[in-house]
Each structure stands twice: as structure tokens, then as C-alpha cells.
Amino acid sequence: MTDRARIAAYRIAQAREGMDRADLDGLLLIGSTNVVFLSGYPYVDTNLARPFFLVVPRTEAPALLVHTGRRYEASANSWIDDVRTYERLSIAPAAELAALLRDRGLHGRRIGAELGFEQRMGLPVAEFERLRAELAPTAFVDAADELWRLRMVKPPWDLESLRRACAITAEAYEATFAATRGGQQEREVVQRLAVEHMRRGGGPGWGAITSGRGNYDVVLGPGSDRILEPGDMVWMDAGCSVNGLWSDFGRGGVVGGPSADQRDLQQLVHELTMEGVAMLRPGVPLREVAAHVNAGVEDLGVSVTSKISTLAGRVGHGLGFDVTEPPHVSEGDPTVLEPGMAITMEPGVSTEYGIFHVEENVIVTESDPEVISVSPRELRTLPA
Numbered sequence: 001m002t003d004r005a006r007i008a009a010y011r012i013a014q015a016r017e018g019m020d021r022a023d024l025d026g027l028l029l030i031g032s033t034n035v036v037f038l039s040g041y042p043y044v045d046t047n048l049a050r051p052f053f054l055v056v057p058r059t060e061a062p063a064l065l066v067h068t069g070r071r072y073e074a075s076a077n078s079w080i081d082d083v084r085t086y087e088r089l090s091i092a093p094a095a096e097l098a099a100l101l102r103d104r105g106l107h108g109r110r111i112g113a114e115l116g117f118e119q120r121m122g123l124p125v126a127e128f129e130r131l132r133a134e135l136a137p138t139a140f141v142d143a144a145d146e147l148w149r150l151r152m153v154k155p156p157w158d159l160e161s162l163r164r165a166c167a168i169t170a171e172a173y174e175a176t177f178a179a180t181r182g183g184q185q186e187r188e189v190v191q192r193l194a195v196e197h198m199r200r201g202g203g204p205g206w207g208a209i210t211s212g213r214g215n216y217d218v219v220l221g222p223g224s225d226r227i228l229e230p231g232d233m234v235w236m237d238a239g240c241s242v243n244g245l246w247s248d249f250g251r252g253g254v255v256g257g258p259s260a261d262q263r264d265l266q267q268l269v270h271e272l273t274m275e276g277v278a279m280l281r282p283g284v285p286l287r288e289v290a291a292h293v294n295a296g297v298e299d300l301g302v303s304v305t306s307k308i309s310t311l312a313g314r315v316g317h318g319l320g321f322d323v324t325e326p327p328h329v330s331e332g333d334p335t336v337l338e339p340g341m342a343i344t345m346e347p348g349v350s351t352e353y354g355i356f357h358v359e360e361n362v363i364v365t366e367s368d369p370e371v372i373s374v375s376p377r378e379l380r381t382l383p384a
Helices: 003-022 033-039 068-077 094-103 125-134 144-152 156-178 186-199 260-278 286-298 308-312
Strands: 026-030 053-057 063-067 082-086 110-113 139-142 206-211 233-239 249-255 325-328 342-345 348-351 354-357 360-363 380-382
Touching: 003 026, 003 033, 003 053, 003 144, 026 033, 033 053, 033 144, 053 094, 063 068, 063 094, 068 082, 082 094, 094 125, 144 325, 156 186, 156 233, 156 249, 156 360, 186 206, 186 233, 233 354, 249 354, 260 286, 260 342, 260 348, 260 354, 260 360, 286 308, 308 348
Parallel strands: 026 110, 063 082, 110 139, 249 380
Antiparallel strands: 026 053, 053 063, 206 233, 233 249, 342 360, 348 354
16 A cells, blocks of 8 residues: 555545544535545645535545546546546536435435534535535535544654654745845845745745834734844744645844844743643643743733734644644633644744744654754844
């Protein structure tokens, strides 16, 4: 059995166990990350005119229903053997879906769909409601709990992809900061970061940058024509995907070198981050981790313009086929940590002189948490 076949068999088997738990006869997934996860297709197709429909029965073989213009790539790039087509654009293919459901013994049965917690279905609501009516008496019910349960705990090969994605992002940061200096535009820097990701095989990457007094509360800027000046803190957040799994962490440097205030606060936030990392162990409720780290943010003892993690509603999140996904390191999240979960830890604050946000990507193991991003304790000095 090839690695790809092994992954396919594992994911489909896990999905079927979830269907057993939830008393579902099948799943209908539409143009989403879940389609990527369970079909092996390499990216999320967000085209609402020609969405992908994946049917995964509890006992029969899965099947893809795609627009005629996508049949070749669906067959070539997924592990699904049964690829069927529809022709009309922008209209959900009720007749073709009905035929597929009948072939799989699913007509009139109970089918899980992406209807609930943090699920995104690649179909307009009105079109799904039309499908629901035309496919009656088939019952479509929320499968969010089981879909997230499938994806929260990663098998070894997915964890290895996460490690590689983090290594690529760390190398991309190193190369980018080595070439960053005063006089450059923000946009030039973040574009360089994207290129460095691609050079190392990470793709497709993403990046955000902020710099300069008055701008440190804006943490997801795509880069402007602002010129980097001496004293500016340059902070970036970025990631890339390997086999569909994403890295996500930031790095910072100061043009001309950090001040004493910048060095001190960077160290405080780094220490608090690592306290949170140390708590990411099996059996620990995430709400306890969040409460500890939130209290630490309150106790930093410095004047801040914003508390980034407070504004975000969490001090970390799950990592996987989406850059950010459940569970959340939040006082409102009841999730209890398990080995194989991948979590970010990222308390952060902004001040007039910088953004201090040391995000670590962490794998929960049976013993000590495994940090796979390894952010430096100190801010980098960038040439003026």
C-alpha cells in the first residue's frame, strides 16, 4: 500500500467511525476543507459556480460529483475512484446528487453536512435549501462535532507535515530578515517572505506585516508602501502549507536594534508564552491554560495600547488543514487536550513602541509538549 493509499484508508475509516457514533448513514461535503481532507484533492476550490460535492457513505465507496470541466483534475488529483459530473453552472445539481445517493443507498437516509460550529459549506444557502427540498425525504443534519473530532487529533504523517511547514517558515523568516533593512517598503519585505516560502517548497504561503509607531495595533496588514525607518519594529505573521497542513507563527526585528523597553517586553511575553506551552499536556482543559495565560497578560505591568489576545478572544488555536481551527485556547472552550493535537500559543500586546506576540506551534505529546516553531527570545537587529 502506498503512503497516499494508507492515508486515504485511514481518513475514510475514521470518518466511518464518526458516522457510527453520530448515527449517520453518510456525509455530504461541499467545496470545503473537509473535501480536501477526505478526498485527497490538494486545495479548497472556492468557485461557487462549479463546486465539488463529496459523498462518503458509511459502508459504500465514496464518490465525487464535479463540473464536467473539473473531471480530469478531480480524477488525477484525488484518491476517489468514482468521479461523476454535472453540467450546469451556478445551480446545485439536484438530479445528479439524487442519482448518486440512490446508487449508494443513501436516498431517504440520515446524512451529515457542514451545518454547524465553524463549518463552511461551498454553496449559497438558498441553493442548499433547494437541494434539501428536492432530495427529501433524505435528512441532512449537522455533522460539525464529528468533522472536527476527525481533524483535531493528527496521525504521525500529518504531524510530520506540520513540522516541515514550520521548518520552511522558520527558514523563510531567516532569509527575509537577513535581507531586510531601513529604506525598504513593508510591501517589499512581505513579498520577499512569500518568495522564500515558495523557494523551499512551502505553498501557497501567506504573510502579514506591520511596522512603525501608531501601526502596532494593526496585526494583519498585507504590507503598504511605508518606508522602514530607524527605530521601527518590524513584525510579521506568516505560514505555509505542506500536504495541506499549515504553519502559523510570527517573528520580529527592529531597524537599528531594539531599545531596552523593547527587549524587556519581548522577554516577558516570551516567558509567558512558554508558561502556556508547558501547560499543553494530555488531560488539561484548554480553558485552564487560557485562564493562566490571560492572567499573565493582565500582570505584565506595562502600558499597552491593546491586548491582542484579548481582542482575539483567545490566546491560541488549533492548527491543521485550516490556518486557524478548533479547538481554541479560550476560557470558553471545554476541550481537553489529547496527544496528537496541534495548538498555537500566542499571548500578545501592542504598545507605542512595538507589537509583542511570540507565537509557538506546539504538538501535544504523551510527555513534554513539542515546540515545532521555536521562536527566538530576542528581537532581531535589522540594519538601518
